[in-house]
Amino acid sequence: MSSAFVREPDDLPPESPPERIVSHHPNFVTSRGLKLIERTLAELDGQIAACEDEAQLAWLRRDLRYWSQRHASAQVMESPDAPEEVAFGTRVTFRRDGGAPETVELVGEDEADPAAGKLSWVAPLARAMMGALPGEAVELETRTPATEIEILSVEAIRLLN
Secondary structure (H helix, E strand, O other): OOHHHOOOHHHOOOOOOOOOOOOOOOOEEOHHHHHHHHHHHHHHHHHHHHOOOHHHHHHHHHHHHHHHHHHHHOEEOOOOOOOOOOOOOEEEEEEEOOOOEEEEEEEOHHHOEHHHOEEEOOOHHHHHHOOOOOOOEEEEOOOOOOEEEEEEEEEEOOOOO
């Protein structure tokens, strides 16, 4: 076979990046989460306008599609004024199996940052705590053996941010 009919790797078009997976859960966001999505969209628009590399442009456009969809489906959920139970938009202080107190804020999936104390409302720990009142104990059954979670306090996020 003649080498004239063989494509060199540099001649191939850039591979399309895989699409980002969009969650099947409702896209609940805090007002802060909505601002983060809008800021990300603006940054992507600027990066796309300045990008000259086709491969990088494909990745940026893929991200723009994802964030545009997340923006379009965003449902801003306000934190309850005086929450009595664990819910989206609350700050929860709890104790696992009698350990040291921990505090997390229950936020939207795209806003979640466990290292910063922001936990997605669909995370197993958040789901286990949903609806619980201070003083109640719930079980995190995704662990073997199940972990007991004692709810110590519940506060509104917006009062804290």
